[in-house]
Amino acid sequence: MTELTLKAVIENIPAATAFIDEQLEALDCAMRAQMQIDVAIDELFCNIARYAYDGGDGEATVKFDFDPSDRTAMITFEDSGKPFDPLQKADPDVTLAAEDRAIGGLGIFLVKKTMDDMKYRYENGKNVLTLYKHI
Amino acid sequence: MTINKTMNGNALTIALEGRLDTTTAPELEQALKESLDSAQELIMDFSKLDYISSAGLRVLLSAHKTMRTKGGMKVVNVNEIVKEVFDVTGFADILDIE
Numbered sequence: 001m002t003e004l005t006l007k008a009v010i011e012n013i014p015a016a017t018a019f020i021d022e023q024l025e026a027l028d029c030a031m032r033a034q035m036q037i038d039v040a041i042d043e044l045f046c047n048i049a050r051y052a053y054d055g056g057d058g059e060a061t062v063k064f065d066f067d068p069s070d071r072t073a074m075i076t077f078e079d080s081g082k083p084f085d086p087l088q089k090a091d092p093d094v095t096l097a098a099e100d101r102a103i104g105g106l107g108i109f110l111v112k113k114t115m116d117d118m119k120y121r122y123e124n125g126k127n128v129l130t131l132y133k134h135i
Numbered sequence: 136m137t138i139n140k141t142m143n144g145n146a147l148t149i150a151l152e153g154r155l156d157t158t159t160a161p162e163l164e165q166a167l168k169e170s171l172d173s174a175q176e177l178i179m180d181f182s183k184l185d186y187i188s189s190a191g192l193r194v195l196l197s198a199h200k201t202m203r204t205k206g207g208m209k210v211v212n213v214n215e216i217v218k219e220v221f222d223v224t225g226f227a228d229i230l231d232i233e
Binding site for chain 2: 032
């Protein structure tokens, strides 16, 4: 397990992405899976930066772990902001016409669809969200 | 992300290179704001775009709506990863993708 803690601001999304990409590249991750994971980092780190601390300062930790038996990458996001389980959020209606479209919620929906599994827990005052992706 | 704009008559082509995400979407938004007034048609060329996140979708939707009262917006040369995002989010039904 390796991890990186950053100030939870959107300017740090590239640093979080570079950190995970480095781990994935060392494991010869397929390009498609890496791009999907990068999109997931963009969505989730952005959510923490924008909403977890209600505009105040805070940190976000990104952790990487790997199960070689089935080549599953586990990417965990932790923050100490207000409790928020993104998996409880209702899926957006993706059949609506352009003018009726709300973009809110689309990011998490996209992550749900492209990752193999996601698990959320609130533990020791922290939101802990883990993504599982076969690479 | 790199943004290359080419004006051909009334048709504006915007070619993106790199990643269209939370960090770079505001750059595209700004580029569109500067150029859309003079364009009747908009072509978004994604041949060198690696991926798109929901922040990028938001900007595309807004451009699509702006262009609908004119000659429309087309998205061309979409790679598989971007296509999957369009399919999953229902954007494949909204946008004119070639």
